[in-house]
Amino acid sequence: xxxxxxxxxxxxxxxxxxxxxxxxxxxxxxxxxxxxxxxxxxxxxxxxxxxxxxxxxxxxxxxxxxxxxxxxxxxxxxxxxxxxxxxxxxxxxxxxxxxxxxxxxxxxxxxxxxxxxxxxxxxxxxxxxxxxxxxxxxxxxxxxxxxxxxxxxxxxxxxxxxxxxxxxxxxxxx
Numbered sequence: 001x002x003x004x005x006x007x008x009x010x011x012x013x014x015x016x017x018x019x020x021x022x023x024x025x026x027x028x029x030x031x032x033x034x035x036x037x038x039x040x041x042x043x044x045x046x047x048x049x050x051x052x053x054x055x056x057x058x059x060x061x062x063x064x065x066x067x068x069x070x071x072x073x074x075x076x077x078x079x080x081x082x083x084x085x086x087x088x089x090x091x092x093x094x095x096x097x098x099x100x101x102x103x104x105x106x107x108x109x110x111x112x113x114x115x116x117x118x119x120x121x122x123x124x125x126x127x128x129x130x131x132x133x134x135x136x137x138x139x140x141x142x143x144x145x146x147x148x149x150x151x152x153x154x155x156x157x158x159x160x161x162x163x164x165x166x167x168x169x170x171x172x173x174x
Contacts, residue, residue: 010046048102 008015013026022040023032 008044008048010043015043045102 004018006017008017013024013029016023016025024040024043025032
């Protein structure tokens with residue numbers, strides 16, 4: 001229907017669903033009725049023609065109506081009036097009910113598995129053993145060259161320090 005509204009009929013009333021709210025109206029009742037989730041499912045299945053329903057006490061009423069029709073009518077009216085007085089201006093709304101397809105089966109959701117800590121390792125691109133060997137030789141040569149330069153710079157720093165000391169001694173003697 002319009003604006004997310006749908007109406008489904010069952011034996012003695014109808015179910016009106018507006019967005020996520022379901023109202024159940026039965027014949028002879030003025031206000032909507034509160035249902036459990038199981039009752040909603042049963043009515044939805046009945047409305048869609050699926051599912052088998054048991055006549056809960058309906059046979060007894062029919063038997064009574066045949067025997068004491070007038071007395072039972074008065075009692076039913078009294079009970080209906082008591083129920084209706086409580087709910088005249090109030091509509092009872094069942095929230096968070098959904099439409100269920102005829103072949104709907106409840107499914108268990110799998111429990112989330114705990115995540116294991118993943119250690120990040122350096123990414124190494126392997127090409128071939130020959131290339132790796134050549135790269136290692138190049139790095140080793142580069143490393144030895146850098147070590148040699150470092151040793152030379154240390155010697156040069158030592159020379160400058162010695163020269164600086166000699167100059168300071170000469171200045172103090174003057």
